[in-house]
Amino acid sequence: MTNNNRPKLVPRLTAVTLGVHDIRRSIAFYEALGFARKAKETGEAIAFYDTGASLLALFPWDQLADDAKLPDQPRPQAFRGTTMGWNCSSPEEVDAVLAFAVSCGATLIKPAHKTEYGGYSGYFADPDGHAWDVVVAPGIEVGDDRRVHLAD
Template sequence: MSTKKPVPRFTVITLGVNDIRASIAFYEALGFARKMNATGEAVAFFDTGGTVIALFPWDQLAGDAKLPDQPRPKTFRGTTLAWNCNSTEEVDAALDFAISCGASLLKPAHKTDYGGYSGYFADPDNHTWEVVVAPRIEVGEDRRVHLPD
């Protein structure tokens, strides 16, 4: 038996969706590049620059995890996805763009108590996204978030 500790990795966020065609169209409209198109509408993968967003039919995802499909929550799920930006102008532009692609505005962009600036939108399945610029957190040309030590 090996005593070597596995290397932790956060690689994919899989979102359960009600209408995979509509969700694929939404994430493509946001500008995420779809990969592995051969999967058709069974599952959709999008390159985000560091991790991957996967879209999977909600009922099948629940079944795969051995969880009940119903009731589906219509309230906050305790999780947000984040779109980090480098300026307040970029936050405003990204939030406006997401809304133009079919997102629902949850909270307009505003100054935060920690010195940042953020707003929230929901995708077509009510997955919550924060669009934010935060002090000391930068997004590089590689689209990855760079955190200070």
């Protein structure tokens, strides 16, 4: 049974918020990576970055947990079940992004390598251990606008 009075909702991901231990350090890291900070009047309460089609936000870990009504402890030391992606247009770009991220303070988790699906990928972690997959993958095009384009 459908409800004809229900508004048509379009699912979309508009923001990813990362809980961080030291917001000052994380702001410096993401600015060093080249993300454009917006709404700077928030100071160190929260930081917003324009990523193209969505936002990346940094928020103190304990405050984010409190806001979501989730326990702050124990903080995970292992894989969290989530990665962020930085799609590239070539293997050379993957290598360059990984080297650049490490020069900005990231930790290399997994060096770039050919994947079993015909791509090329490597991983780095930000100062709080949030994992980033840097990848070029068949069927995923990075346009001149630097946005990801998928075939229908």
